Amino acid sequence: MTPTLNLTINGTPQTIALDDPRATLLDLLRERLGLTGTKKGCDRGQCGACTVLVDGERVNACLSLALSQDGKHITTIEGLAEGEQLHPVQAAFIAHDGFQCGYCTPGQIMSAVGLIAEGEAGLDPERVREGMSGNICRCAAYAGITEAVLEATREMDTAAERKSA
Numbered sequence: 724m725t726p727t728l729n730l731t732i733n734g735t736p737q738t739i740a741l742d743d744p745r746a747t748l749l750d751l752l753r754e755r756l757g758l759t760g761t762k763k764g765c766d767r768g769q770c771g772a773c774t775v776l777v778d779g780e781r782v783n784a785c786l787s788l789a790l791s792q793d794g795k796h797i798t799t800i801e802g803l804a805e806g807e808q809l810h811p812v813q814a815a816f817i818a819h820d821g822f823q824c825g826y827c828t829p830g831q832i833m834s835a836v837g838l839i840a841e842g843e844a845g846l847d848p849e850r851v852r853e854g855m856s857g858n859i860c861r862c863a864a865y866a867g868i869t870e871a872v873l874e875a876t877r878e879m880d881t882a883a884e885r886k887s888a
């Protein structure tokens with residue numbers, strides 16, 4: 724019997740018949756659903772290129788069985804912007820040159836969104852670097868990435884303060 728999976732992906736509920744119960748979340752996103760913004764780097768949990776949010780938490784999609792995510796909310800890089808309006812983390816990566824070739828960038832951005840939501844790193848560059856250490860950049864754009872995460876944190880803090888005032 725073909726297992727069926729219910730996922731909400733970037734806000735849209737989907738029911739998916741899974742031909743192969745061993746499929747990873749990464750392969751499901753890229754190969755079945757065409758969401759190729761999520762990248763496959765190492766396919767073994769070492770590079771972070773495949774980072775997505777599952778119920779708001781950072782997950783390496785290459786290490787996760789799609790079936791194990793039944794009922795969950797998945798956010799990929801395609802789901803961050805609101806129309807033409809970039810997410811503050813996306814805008815900050817552009818402003819601070821947080822990339823060169825761009826291959827690691829979707830994973831870096833998703834990881835940064837998760838890190839900011841965790842609220843553990845705040846505006847401490849060392850803690851930001853530590854919090855982002857699961858995301859490898861072969862172009863070594865780390866200085867820009869750290870600056871981008873710090874700026875996005877400031878932006879989002881300010882926006883939250885304005886909202887609650």
Ligand code: FES
Nearest residue numbers: 764765766771785
């Ligand atoms: S592709 Fe998943 S961690 Fe490298």
Ligand code: FES
Nearest residue numbers: 823825860861862
């Ligand atoms: S921008 Fe090239 S791997 Fe990070």
